């Protein structure tokens with residue numbers, strides 16, 4: 348069971364502090380293998396995948412959360428998505444002419460100075476909303492801590508680790524005082540945060556969640572609700588691809604039919620490809636002309 352990708356929430360029974368710890372490996376593989384990513388891009392994307400699962404775990408409703416980073420650097424786009432059900436997908440686009448070899452480049456070197464990250468939340472029921480975070484701290488984790496402080500007014504600590512085809516994350520959050528009073532919660536927070544700070548990134552990446560939690564908090568063991576399993580999944584479908592093609596309009600579709608005789612479009616997230624032959628295209632041209 349420790350081999351499966353999962354996310355474990357943990358709660359301290361006598362204070363208003365909660366946490367999440369997770370590890371990704373099998374669900375990360377299809378994401379990292381979809382393209383020939385340079386190692387440093389793999390690392391950043393892996394961290395983003397761990398981050399988006401941590402962020403999605405703080406949602407109070409069903410929905411989908413997307414992190415989308417863009418900037419002037421060699422990594423032109425980074426997308427990470429997670430649902431409340433633990434389904435994840437993600438991708439990065441990068442300039443293939445750039446040499447990513449050498450020392451481990453920083454997030455700023457990869458995404459470029461002034462890069463921004465949009466955090467989009469799409470509730471299953473209700474309107475989507477978006478916040479934008481400047482990626483101006485040295486690490487993705489620090490940028491997200493700022494986001495929680497500003498947008499949610501919650502003190503949050505995040506640790507992210509990536510390597511060897513794995514990603515891991517740890518989140519601590521100080522919730523509004525409910526179980527205990529402020530003074531008690533402040534003390535508990537300081538203590539828990541200090542303990543979490545003793546964890547090395549290797550331990551976070553290599554050890555099962557239960558071992559990490561036992562190692563850190565064996566003196567005040569947290570409650571562990573059922574872990575949530577995490578898995579790769581994509582929302583693409585033939586119907587969506589068809590819709591995208593239709594949106595090109597009659598002229599463009601006719602040009603594709605004339606020049607290529609068919610269309611084949613593959614999903615950037617999962618690689619699944621959808622083929623449309625001349626008959627399909629002709630049908631779409633008729634539909635498009637009627638609208």
Ligand SMILES: [Zn+2]
Pocket residue numbers: 581582583614615616617618619
């Ligand atoms: Zn797909």
